[in-house]
Amino acid sequence: MWYLKFILIIVFAFVLYQDFKSRMVYWFLYPIIGILAFKIQIDVLPLSIALLNFVFNLLFIGFLLGVSLLYTKFKKLDFKNTIGIGDVLFFIFIATSFSIVSFWVLFVFSLIFSLTLHLILTHKKEPTTVPLAGYMSLFFGVVYAASFGFSDTFLYAY
Secondary structure: OHHHHHHHHHHHHHHHHHHHHHOOOOOOHHHHHHHHHHHHHHHHOOHHHHHHHHHHHHHHHHHHHHHHHHHHHHOOOOHHHHOOHHHHHHHHHHOOOOOHHHHHHHHHHHHHHHHHHHHHHOOOOOOOOOOHHHHHHHHHHHHHHHHHHOOHHHHOOO
């Protein structure tokens, strides 16, 4: 299983690099992330539990995207300019990664990490688009890298 984590970290690095370089990521990297993360999860949990985790994580992502859509409608913004399709794809495929509570906590902290990192890196620069999938890839890559040194069962426990 360590080799799957290693490959997943490499794919996260590709997403980070491409998102920083051109703000566009090859679409096929997102399903690779989802497949590898799901395979790692089903090595620890039964398939039925992993599928249940995925469904609840997708509901959480759908809720967040729905709230974002309502906010952009309320503020009269264009939803296409507020979040990219690559970010939405990343959200969907990263939902295969962890148990429900672990995923929700890690997802929220990855968003906070992304905001903080973006504010630090663009200090005194004119506003630009945010490489959200790249920042979140960095965060989740570090989580998977840290799981090499520790027992990773806490990421899949309830």
